[in-house]
Amino acid sequence: MRPSRRAPDELRAVSLERGVVKYAEGSCMVKFGDTHVLVTATLEERLPPWLKGQGRGWVTAEYGMLPRATLERTRREAASGKQGGRTVEIQRLIGRSLRAAVDLEALGERQITIDCDVIQADGGTRTASITGAWVALADCISWMKNRNMFKNGGGNVLRDNIAAISCGIYQDTPVLDLDYAEDSEADTDANFVMTGDGRIIEVQGTAEKTPFTQDEFLKLMALAQKGVGRLVELQKMAIA
Amino acid sequence: MRPSRRAPDELRAVSLERGVVKYAEGSCMVKFGDTHVLVTATLEERLPPWLKGQGRGWVTAEYGMLPRATLERTRREAASGKQGGRTVEIQRLIGRSLRAAVDLEALGERQITIDCDVIQADGGTRTASITGAWVALADCISWMKNRNMFKNGGGNVLRDNIAAISCGIYQDTPVLDLDYAEDSEADTDANFVMTGDGRIIEVQGTAEKTPFTQDEFLKLMALAQKGVGRLVELQKMAIA
């Protein structure tokens, strides 16, 4: 029995609310149960120096947690003077994942910056961030289409839906979408970033206590494919 | 005529929503029109080293803006590796203001940290922060009372209501609660932190273009007393 009484293959209640801040070209408040992340997409007509003049754009991401998003207050990274290792790792994952969804040549020499700020954390902040970031990104690209910023209409800029979900082995049972209570006890923890048709963008699996087998990993992957399928449906409804 | 068509002595629509995050001992989403700040109050049973063993507690504050709270994206302070001068100045003001509302001896050897994170900025983020922070602080102290953490019940810990508002001279007219459109054009800009009965905790006035007279300043102060009076009413309704 999961602490939340969910079935092993059951997602938490997921919501994707668009347009939650007024300035950003795209934004989304994504909730996976009690995990709430505010995502914005910012378009800028400039590129990092190492990318200039190559005829293609860039998508990058930054991640942060409000100090009291967590059970105990976490030190504010702006005050401690640097981003921690976990933050760096997560924002690199988000950026990589979203770039896989975008045709950077079609985007043109511009940068889209995704900001994921965790308002409340109950496990799965990186997967919620990626799932919500896709919605903010899609809105940003729509915003650009509406302003005729693409030569050929921009239909090809966003190649596919991208969503992410965690899975793990909790009390010997493979389960989908771990919350904090499960995550802190799980034996194995894996995050999957996938397209709507179940192909893999990124997979990260970690044995928290004992090594896992290939067979266990396949069970987690099957759960993830189911979960991502559902998340992509929700993304499509959100932007419809 | 103000850009927002408000009367000179009219506040923006103000809301103070409590309990907006689940972990914090107190929290408040404060909105002054399109300025939205999420405030949390965190209780910790420890003190900064220089305060230990003196028989009194401490209230401190940190302030931040989400990168896309603003019209153009602002660089994330955690990424740039330090808090900017404006941030430092504002969080010191918030902390000083709230300490004026608290009997630190009655609080006991504990620290309450107020985090003010600006979700959307349309002028007046520091005054909204202080006004909302008082609500989060009041809830934190209630939380402590409910757990019998004060010797004598804690009735005397929070001495008074504290709220803050900005005033300025916009097109030769003293106006209350400047939004960004006014703030960027105003001749004089003043922030008042006051108690419910109109006494002053902190006042900061700046001539943006031409020096102002004592008489002009008194007109701003009168507006502020009216505005703070209304904000304190709203605080009282919020925690009722």
Next chain:
Amino acid sequence: MRPSRRAPDELRAVSLERGVVKYAEGSCMVKFGDTHVLVTATLEERLPPWLKGQGRGWVTAEYGMLPRATLERTRREAASGKQGGRTVEIQRLIGRSLRAAVDLEALGERQITIDCDVIQADGGTRTASITGAWVALADCISWMKNRNMFKNGGGNVLRDNIAAISCGIYQDTPVLDLDYAEDSEADTDANFVMTGDGRIIEVQGTAEKTPFTQDEFLKLMALAQKGVGRLVELQKMAIA
């Protein structure tokens, strides 16, 4: 009775010595009693990037304290790797105050940097800094006039005298120009930056212990007007 035996409306002995370092375009050693600040004004024919090409110049300030300017040694900010919150707050105030005295268009696309380094601190370092900085700034602008650096002679660059003084309520009496002994005990502490004719550039008042009333504040402002009037006389004598 004030610890220094001064009358409530009496300044400390003030001196403004010009030309104290040989390289700077303007310099002033300002003393308010035992508070000694070395101020220099540096002219540079370049601007911060965000100001370029707008046809106007900039005045900015930096503030620092020698480690042993204080009763106990303060850690050197260069060694700790960042400027503290108090430093940032003060240097922003000095910069804002002086910009109010200068016609930035008439200055042209140049930057004047004011450095205020506290040699000895006995209260009121920010007000002494501003008062002395005006003298260094005036000398810097004279230096420029002597080299015909202004189209129309530069008579209009420096608009007005600017000086600053602190006031406070010490043992229930409003007093002018607090030294450290008073400052650490005062109930209310306010800093005023004013022009020679008593108009206000910046005012900052803080209730250290109990909130103050509008009436008390007006008494402090009246003292400040008197004090600034005297400081402006001294400035005029210094540059004569």
Next chain:
Amino acid sequence: MRPSRRAPDELRAVSLERGVVKYAEGSCMVKFGDTHVLVTATLEERLPPWLKGQGRGWVTAEYGMLPRATLERTRREAASGKQGGRTVEIQRLIGRSLRAAVDLEALGERQITIDCDVIQADGGTRTASITGAWVALADCISWMKNRNMFKNGGGNVLRDNIAAISCGIYQDTPVLDLDYAEDSEADTDANFVMTGDGRIIEVQGTAEKTPFTQDEFLKLMALAQKGVGRLVELQKMAIA
């Protein structure tokens, strides 16, 4: 045909040289072809503050590259004042992987720090680091056993061999142990950390260009199991 003319399931020439520096409790120069990493293991009788008094030890890792380990010189992280995102991500992976091999309770309240410094980089520095780090770690634990530092002899401290290898899809063919020439062209890149019997400690797979399927991923995993099997043989020979 691979640029190095290796078979798809062929490792580069691997060597694991022990005892390469004289002070460290364990050390290993690991070479995967032209990728050379110097690994040291340092035993210290102290723990990070958050781990003290819990009756167990810690294994952590730091990673760095000499500036000219790469084709073009990379800026020295000590000079730029912070470790980059890639460095942070890799050193966290190394630490997690090695902790999976160690019984931290049996280790006792001590810390072993693994330093992986890349002397020359030709792809696969993180997998070479982990593989060599296991050897340095094993020598460090032997060093401790020889000094009777474990209550029960220490036979159970090191639970299993751990090695790591990368795989990728290069020109539509799944290949083992990518060198830089392959890595920069590969479609999919995955790193596997495994035990000697093929169970998984950590897996990270990234679609560099197009998403990959579950079937492709399984082919990479099979290659990895073969490669890690061979690396574990080499580890056993090295410490024999």
Next chain:
Amino acid sequence: MRPSRRAPDELRAVSLERGVVKYAEGSCMVKFGDTHVLVTATLEERLPPWLKGQGRGWVTAEYGMLPRATLERTRREAASGKQGGRTVEIQRLIGRSLRAAVDLEALGERQITIDCDVIQADGGTRTASITGAWVALADCISWMKNRNMFKNGGGNVLRDNIAAISCGIYQDTPVLDLDYAEDSEADTDANFVMTGDGRIIEVQGTAEKTPFTQDEFLKLMALAQKGVGRLVELQKMAIA
């Protein structure tokens, strides 16, 4: 002919003014011509952690330049967030030199911190700093003697006078005490820290353009011995 018309073995006008700030246990404004350095000595009853409990004290030094001590404004190190290489090198030299003059066991478990802040720089700031620092240090130790802080009176704490001077080869002539005009043109530049009787504490010689011979170096050393002899006389007069 030297730019200053001095004889080759002639010092600039040197002055050593004691007691220039009111809080420090020792202080000295040292002037070597237009090079002016304010030195303070601070006594603290605490030691850096690595020195505690060893029965001896420590003398350390910090060095800084006011931004406009130089012909062109130098960036403030507190603002740039770190001390530059030259600063670090100089303050280490000052600290080493002064420790050579002090019996650290006799000092007891205390730290004296020497702060050297350059008010105006015209060459030779490090040698002026050391020469003035000895005076501030001597005053600090006298201050301690007057308060009976040493077991046996403290007569043995300060072992010897220490002073420093630069020499160089300017237009093929060895000259003493280079000012900036000479320093920037000199072929060889050497700094000598010596005791009153001509023994050497520290010597640093650098060939700025062409390597120098042993014979040339001996000529510089002879000049230095003469110069330090005179500086030590001045120190003795200053503290008499």
Next chain:
Amino acid sequence: MRPSRRAPDELRAVSLERGVVKYAEGSCMVKFGDTHVLVTATLEERLPPWLKGQGRGWVTAEYGMLPRATLERTRREAASGKQGGRTVEIQRLIGRSLRAAVDLEALGERQITIDCDVIQADGGTRTASITGAWVALADCISWMKNRNMFKNGGGNVLRDNIAAISCGIYQDTPVLDLDYAEDSEADTDANFVMTGDGRIIEVQGTAEKTPFTQDEFLKLMALAQKGVGRLVELQKMAIA
């Protein structure tokens, strides 16, 4: 008797191995006994901003130690966020020393960066670094000559051999090339950077315990000339 049983004027076993990493334009693994330093020379067709357009190039150096190069692990400077004072001092010395060997005008508008990374430290890391760096630099310049990068063949770019050695007074005897056991006990410690014919580039001598006399210093210098003479022979053999 020296701990290593060497004669007073005997160097440790010295080796200079070229071409130790495959990417650098020049490289050298230099060993002075158990002190091992990996040096690389990197050519870049760009200059620091302050040197651009002056018709000459630059040689600079960076220095680092692997964390476990030392008896006890030293904190990684990249992790602590800044280079320590000793590191800064040494890398400035290496850069200055090598610039003395190079005709910067003949080099042209390019920069050569020398990286000295200490693999194992047993005293004398700075002198070994300089001696090895000359070899890496010579190879880098040969690499450029082979590619016809100099107008006139480049025969004049490298002016002379440069090598460095330490000397000290150990148990009242002047000795050459101190190892760590001697260095930590020596009374006087001096580092000499010299050309092959015994002229001096840089000399730094420090009295660790008691001041030394001119006569003692001359004995150290004579030892150094002998030692550098031998090192230069070895350099010539290495690049032959």
